[in-house]
Amino acid sequence: MTARLIDGNALARQTRAELAPRVAALAARGQQPALAVILVGDDPASQVYVKHKVADCEGVGMRSILDRLPADLPEAALLARIEALNADPAVHGILVQLPLPAHIDANKVIATIAPGKDVDGFHLANAGALMVGQRGFRPCTPYGCMRMLQAAGVEPRGRHAVVVGRSNIVGKPMAMLLLQANATVTICHSATPDLAAFTRQADILVAAVGRRNTITADMVKPGAAVIDVGMNRNEAGRLCGDVDFDAVREVAGWITPVPGGVGPMTRAMLLVNTLEAAEAAAAHAAPAAG
Numbered sequence: 435m436t437a438r439l440i441d442g443n444a445l446a447r448q449t450r451a452e453l454a455p456r457v458a459a460l461a462a463r464g465q466q467p468a469l470a471v472i473l474v475g476d477d478p479a480s481q482v483y484v485k486h487k488v489a490d491c492e493g494v495g496m497r498s499i500l501d502r503l504p505a506d507l508p509e510a511a512l513l514a515r516i517e518a519l520n521a522d523p524a525v526h527g528i529l530v531q532l533p534l535p536a537h538i539d540a541n542k543v544i545a546t547i548a549p550g551k552d553v554d555g556f557h558l559a560n561a562g563a564l565m566v567g568q569r570g571f572r573p574c575t576p577y578g579c580m581r582m583l584q585a586a587g588v589e590p591r592g593r594h595a596v597v598v599g600r601s602n603i604v605g606k607p608m609a610m611l612l613l614q615a616n617a618t619v620t621i622c623h624s625a626t627p628d629l630a631a632f633t634r635q636a637d638i639l640v641a642a643v644g645r646r647n648t649i650t651a652d653m654v655k656p657g658a659a660v661i662d663v664g665m666n667r668n669e670a671g672r673l674c675g676d677v678d679f680d681a682v683r684e685v686a687g688w689i690t691p692v693p694g695g696v697g698p699m700t701r702a703m704l705l706v707n708t709l710e711a712a713e714a715a716a717a718h719a720a721p722a723a724g
């Protein structure tokens with residue numbers, strides 16, 4: 435059996451197409467959704483990510499504000515810039531591109547972003563909301579993975595989901611979202627002995643490690659849905675995931691490719707979060723119906 439492909443590019447295109455009329459409706463009321471992206475320093479990968487985020491906004495009719503700040507910017511100046519964006523009613527989402535230079539405390543920076551504008555979903559208020567099942571912004575990568583499962587018709591309820599990786603931006607929120615969707619969830623990490631013994635039990639397997647070929651075909655249950663979050667380079671310098679794609683696709687029921695899988699959906703979910711922030715602000719600003 436060859437796995438069915440969950441096409442992240444196609445799903446991201448569809449997601450953006452669904453957003454565009456909602457963006458246009460707000461813009462027509464003078465409330466064009468706006469995302470502020472802050473880049474500190476000149477890390478080449480970060481520059482590419484930021485460029486994509488700005489282009490994505492423009493593609494769906496959102497406004498983007500790109501702040502390129504010098505690598506030696508004092509932390510206090512960055513915090514002051516965030517405070518100014520927090521106070522600006524025309525800005526709905528604020529994203530600070532990570533990693534930050536070593537002299538800046540990323541936790542402090544994230545804590546300074548107003549939770550209602552934290553479209554990355556990294557603020558403790560949003561992380562806590564996810565933990566206790568309240569409304570809040572969900573981190574874009576796991577949020578996108580959930581959309582991919584949904585689009586494939588993979589229902590997490592009653593299934594065993596195994597998440598490999600426990601970072602705050604991918605593994606942990608992924609596990610919480612799967613739990614919320616009524617899966618039985620196992621989280622594996624670098625101290626998990628016999629990883630394969632766990633992954634082989636997975637109906638839904640999410641790999642978020644950052645090491646290629648972490649998941650080989652013998653580690654996958656026949657028919658499982660395999661979501662590959664990893665972004666690595668092979669010997670030839672080509673982008674690849676954590677999953678041995680060619681072999682695993684012969685065993686799995688569904689699989690996401692790299693590139694063209696989780697990456698484009700992560701970008702699309704940033705737009706979803708920004709639009710939701712703008713819609714919430716518009717609802718708040720609207721005069722009470724009388």
Ligand code: NDP
Nearest residue numbers: 575599600601604623624642643644663664665696697700
């Ligand atoms: P981190 O490095 O923060 O986390 C990696 C996790 O993998 C850790 O929890 C670590 O365990 C675990 N791990 C490492 N080695 C093993 C092992 N041998 N067996 C089991 N678990 C292991 O990475 P991120 O979560 O930030 O990212 C993971 C990958 O996803 C990266 O390749 C990253 O580039 C990619 N990524 C892709 C995105 C996209 O849009 N497609 C977005 C974000 C990330 P421990 O906690 O014990 O150290």
